[in-house]
Amino acid sequence: MTDxxxxxxxxxxxxxxxxRWPTLVRAARLIGCSASEAEDLVQSAxxxxxxxxxxxxxxxxxxxxxxxxxxxxxxxxxxRRSSRETPTDLSRTAIAVAVDERTYLQTSVEAALGRxxxxxxxxxxxxxxxxxxxxQTAEILDIPAGTVKSRLSRALSQLSDDPALxxxxxxxxx
Amino acid sequence: MKTEDDVRTLLRxxxxxxxxxxxxxxxxxxxxxxxxxxxxxxxxxxAAASVIVLAVxxxxxxxxxTGSGRIGPTRGHDDLNSDQASTMPMLIGLTPTD
Numbered sequence: 001m002t003d004x005x006x007x008x009x010x011x012x013x014x015x016x017x018x019x020r021w022p023t024l025v026r027a028a029r030l031i032g033c034s035a036s037e038a039e040d041l042v043q044s045a046x047x048x049x050x051x052x053x054x055x056x057x058x059x060x061x062x063x064x065x066x067x068x069x070x071x072x073x074x075x076x077x078x079x080r081r082s083s084r085e086t087p088t089d090l091s092r093t094a095i096a097v098a099v100d101e102r103t104y105l106q107t108s109v110e111a112a113l114g115r116x117x118x119x120x121x122x123x124x125x126x127x128x129x130x131x132x133x134x135x136q137t138a139e140i141l142d143i144p145a146g147t148v149k150s151r152l153s154r155a156l157s158q159l160s161d162d163p164a165l166x167x168x169x170x171x172x173x174x
Numbered sequence: 175m176k177t178e179d180d181v182r183t184l185l186r187x188x189x190x191x192x193x194x195x196x197x198x199x200x201x202x203x204x205x206x207x208x209x210x211x212x213x214x215x216x217x218x219x220x221a222a223a224s225v226i227v228l229a230v231x232x233x234x235x236x237x238x239x240t241g242s243g244r245i246g247p248t249r250g251h252d253d254l255n256s257d258q259a260s261t262m263p264m265l266i267g268l269t270p271t272d
Contacts, residue, residue, distance in 0.1 A: 021194070021196075022194045025192070025194045025195075026189040026190075026192050026194065027189075029189065029192050030185060030188070030189055035192070035193070039194075039195060102191045105187060105188050105191070106188050106191065106192065108188075109184060109185065109188035110188075124181065124185075125185070128178060128181045128182045128185055129182070129185040129186065129189060131182075152178075156175065156176060156177075156178065156181060157175060159176060159181060159184075160175045160176040165184070168184070170180070170183060170184070170187075171176070171180065171184060
């Protein structure tokens with residue numbers, strides 16, 4: 001039977017999920033997941049999160065801990081899939097069929113992020129979308145802070161010159 | 175060269191319009207009769223609720239009944255219909271463990 005403590009834990013976890021769900025799903029999209037993959041990924045990460053909720057909820061930087069779970073789950077999913085699936089350049093196709101401004105923005109950003117490569121893309125999303133510090137980003141990815149800094153600098157330069165982003169509102173050449 | 179703030183704005187603008195389904199309305203957790211077993215399923219809510227079984231850790235699982243909106247009896251929410259389920263905040267139902 002459930003006791004009061006697990007009831008509290010479940011309630012706390014439920015609130016956490018309800019609050020963080022959209023951000024986690026959007027972050028998953030930005031690191032390269034399709035809509036359905038993003039939801040699956042977040043759910044899988046939250047399952048792990050629930051199982052070790054006692055540790056997660058005590059973490060000083062709880063969100064950072066959950067982002068780490070998300071990225072690790074993503075990486076292990078990619079490893080599993082890499083042996084049996086061949087990715088195609090969907091972003092190019094998507095751009096070709098983009099019909100509205102909103103879709104155009106999303107597919108352009110996805111294409112530009114895709115060209116950064118997975119490690120830099122994750123750093124960009126953690127740092128600029130989830131607003132983590134360089135230190136937190138480094139801890140989550142288990143790399144030195146200096147590496148985060150240098151990869152961010154290269155990513156910024158690459159995004160600045162990316163043709164997919166040209167002409168987007170607020171992204172005109174300077 | 176763009177600034178960090180330019181990138182922040184770009185990512186937020188792009189992400190804002192990603193359609194995200196609402197968070198699961200209920201998380202059904204079944205630990206089964208053996209502690210090793212944990213079966214989790216999310217019910218997305220609504221009359222046509224879809225169920226995704228996320229993780230099954232080896233072991234003998236107990237019963238998970240998500241389609242009817244029924245959740246574990248220990249929380250006192252039994253036989254919720256789909257209308258109730260769609261309007262409820264996420265609940266977690268735990269079946270009795272050992």
